[in-house]
Amino acid sequence: ETGVTQTPRHLVMGMTNKKSLKCEQHLGHNAMYWYKQSAKKPLELMFVYSLEERVENNSVPSRFSPECPNSSHLFLHLHTLQPEDSALYLCASSQGMNGAKAFFGQGTRLTVV
Amino acid sequence: TQLLEQSPQFLSIQEGENLTVYCNSSSVFSSLQWYRQEPGEGPVLLVTVVTGGEVKKLKRLTFQFGDARKDSSLHITAAQPGDTGLYLCAGDPHSGYALNFGKGTSLLVTP
Numbered sequence: 655e656t657g658v659t660q661t662p663r664h665l666v667m668g669m670t671n672k673k674s675l676k677c678e679q680h681l682g683h684n685a686m687y688w689y690k691q692s693a694k695k696p697l698e699l700m701f702v703y704s705l706e707e708r709v710e711n712n713s714v715p716s717r718f719s720p721e722c723p724n725s726s727h728l729f730l731h732l733h734t735l736q737p738e739d740s741a742l743y744l745c746a747s748s749q750g751m752n753g754a755k756a757f758f759g760q761g762t763r764l765t766v767v
Numbered sequence: 768t769q770l771l772e773q774s775p776q777f778l779s780i781q782e783g784e785n786l787t788v789y790c791n792s793s794s795v796f797s798s799l800q801w802y803r804q805e806p807g808e809g810p811v812l813l814v815t816v817v818t819g820g821e822v823k824k825l826k827r828l829t830f831q832f833g834d835a836r837k838d839s840s841l842h843i844t845a846a847q848p849g850d851t852g853l854y855l856c857a858g859d860p861h862s863g864y865a866l867n868f869g870k871g872t873s874l875l876v877t878p
Contacts, residue, residue, distance in 0.1 A: 658809075687865055696771075697810075697855070697868040710865070744809050754798055754859040756866060758809035 657681040660745050660759035667735065668767055675730040675762045677745030685751045686728040688720060691742040691761070703728060704751045735766045770794075771858055771869035779875045783845055788872040790856035791838040798859040799839045800866065801830055803852045810855055846876045 658679045667673050679686065688700040702710040703722040717739075719731040728745055742763050746756040772791045780786055790799070798817040802810035814823050816832035816839060823830045827850075829842040843850055853873050857866035 660809075694870070696870050697857075699865045702865055742807075746809075751865075754866070755800065755812060755815055756857075757812060758802075760809045761807070763807065 658745060658747055658757050658759035660743075660762050662762060663760060664763045664765075666765045666767060667732065669735060669737070671735075672731070672733040674732065675743055675745075675764075677728040677730075677759055679726055679728075679745075679747040679757070681747055681749075681757060683747035683749050683757075684725055685748050686722060686725075687746040687748075687756065688728065688730050689744040689746060689758075691744055697744065700730075702751065709751065732764075735764075737766050740765045771856055771867055773854075773856060773869035773872050775872060776870065777873050777875075779877070780846055782847055782876055782878050784876075785842070785844050786846060786874070787840055787842045788854055788874070789838065789840050790869055792858060793837065794858070794860075795836050796858035796860065797836075799832055799836075800857045800859070801839070801841055802855040802857065804855060804871070805852045810853075843874075846874075848876045848878055850874060851876050 661676045685704045687702050690698045699712045700714045701720045706722045717734050721729040742761045744761045745759040748756040774789050800815045801813045804810040814830045819834045819836045821832045827844045831840050853871045855871045857868045
C-alpha cells in the first residue's frame with residue numbers, strides 16, 4: 655500500500671478509443687501530478703493540480719485531458735491517442751506544490767495500437 | 768528546466784560488491800530526492816537531502832548532497848539482488864511546480 659493507487663494497471667487502446675486513467679491518494683496531500691515515463695527519457699511532468707485547481711499544463715497535447723474533482727482523486731481522460739503516446743503514466747501526490755517528497759502510484763502501462 | 772545528469776546509465780555487478788552512482792547538475796536545488804523504481808512499478812522514495820554536505824544513511828545505502836547543492840551521490844555497500852532497479856534522482860527547483868528528474872541509473876545485482 656503506497657498511499658497512491660492507480661487504475662487500471664495496464665491498458666491497451668485503439669487510436670479512436672476514449673479511455674480514462676484514475677488516481678486516488680490516501681495521504682491527505684494537497685497537490686497531485688501526472689507524469690509520463692517513456693523509455694530512455696526522464697520522467698516528464700504533464701499536469702499539476704493544487705487544491706483541485708490546475709496550476710501547470712506542461713505543453714501537453716489536447717488529446718490528454720486531466721480532471722481533479724477533489725483533492726483525493728485525479729483522472730486523465732484519453733482520446734484519439736497516437737502510438738507514440740504509449741508509455742507508463744504515473745500519478746503522484748505531495749504536501750505542497752513543489753513536488754518535494756512526492757509519492758507515486760504504481761502507474762498505468764498504456765499501449766496505443 | 769534544470770537538468771540532472773545521472774551516471775553511470777547502466778551498472779551490472781555481483782552480489783557483495785560496492786557501488787556509487789552520481790547525480791550532477793549545473794543548477795542549485797533546494798532539496799534532492801532519490802527514488803528506486805522496479806520494472807512495471809512506480810518510483811519509491813528512498814531519501815530527501817536538503818542541506819549542503821548532508822549525509823544520510825539508510826541501512827546499506829549512503830546518500831550525500833554536495834556542498835553547493837548541485838550534485839549528489841548514492842553509495843551501496845555489499846549490494847544484494849534485492850537492490851536491483853532503476854535509481855532516479857530528482858531535484859526540487861527554486862521555481863516551477865514539480866521535481867526535475869534525471870534519466871536514472873539502471874542497476875542489476877546478480878547472485
